[in-house]
Amino acid sequence: MSASPPVPGAPSSVGLDQLARHAVATVVGMQAPAAEHDRELVLRLLEIGFLPGERVRVIAHGYPGGEPVAVRLGHTTFALRRHEAAFIRVVPEGRPA
Template structure:
């Protein structure tokens, strides 16, 4: 599932970040920020207009991501 499909406050683990083209700068930056395989991620909140941006927490850090950026992150729900 994509990060944009994850329900709010539900924990998941990052599976991968999809590259849309070779040497994709946005995908590379997401990985540099910590969106790497096995990291715990959670969607904390969404903005008021078209649910944009998404407030995402990875580790102890929170980021505001556009939905287009968050859609590149594949996650698997964390086992309860």
């Protein structure tokens, strides 16, 4: 999957799907979805806590193909499809916000 375009006002952001294993990042926003079913997905991701300012850590990538992506948010671990993780825009630690 190719990298998603950046969220306006969030330079240096990448999709959560682009992070390597053990990478830590801060959520800066959500990629605007085009399809209606993706709008519902983005709303669900916001509802479960992928909000701007939250820190996330990639725990693991599934094999083969890198799916699912296991992500730690607070004290909870989520397994996200790469398509889902791509909507979550983050700034990896060590990069300027």
